[in-house]
Amino acid sequence: RKRAYLAERDLPFETRDGVAVSVMMNAGLLMDMSHLEDTGAMGVGLYRTELPFMTRPSLPDVATQTLLYQKILEQAGGKPVVFRTLDVGGDKLLPYWSNDGEDNPAMGWRSIRITLDRPAVLRAQLRALLRASAGRELRVMFPMIADVAEFDQARRLVDAEVARERQRGGVLPREICVGTMLEVPALLYQFPALLRVADFISVGSNDLLQFLFATDRGNPRVSARYDTLSVPVLRMLREVLHQCQAAGKPVAVCGEMAGRPLEAMALVGLGFRALSMAAQGVGPVKQMLRSMDSRAVATYVGALVDKGAANPRRGLRAFARDHGI
């Protein structure tokens, strides 16, 4: 099977009826970057920057981070990389920042909340990202944004760092795109305002669904309580997509669901044209894409959502089987 994916590696990511889908991969370690080559993924849609922070005894300084981000961009060889700023806390602990005493770490002092409270940490990371992207494109996004004001605050730190670099005569990136993860349901109710200020959206379905269903993503006792292919999820995602399209802002799905072929089929059927996934999902998703007719899937998934089907997964699975997907 692995060999079959390799044989398809150089074929385009497109559906049987010729709809191009941007399939990117998620990464978090320098060594993950080699999968760009062996999977043929079109870029890195989510680079989780926290791992090097977690494996060191103290915060990496600007020079260390700059070097690392430079290496990542070099290994990407011109393919786009979306860097996500530090997303620690919750299930990702730093040895030097304890969150002892939090009853609900997933909803506690984590992620952008930490880095907005410790802006020097975020500014150092942004400085390193700007320097590493000198003369190139920088794509950066923030995790766990719950309010447009948080996005504005984080974006102002980007602006401050750009001004600082300019003042010291540094070479700036050719272009800077600043986006956000959509992981907190409250953001859905501020979407028009968010889309006026964010350059792109990346749907982090792992956290978004955890909070939508109030179901711990890491607890197997409850994780079967909701389905990523249920009507509320599909309706929400369709709404997100339509709002992004209306605002002319790019949107991708980068949670685990994007890397599962049936889920990816449903997402493309809903109209998504950009997915980012763990490297091992790229081959199976490409195989699925190349065998699906986007219009037929769109009609089918649209009808399931409109009528509020009790079990869309069952229908989608049967559809895929019947259509040789």
Ligand code: PEP
């Ligand atoms: C997500 O929440 O869907 C996501 C992609 O981020 P992480 O899995 O790193 O929390």
Ligand code: MG
């Ligand atoms: Mg997340």
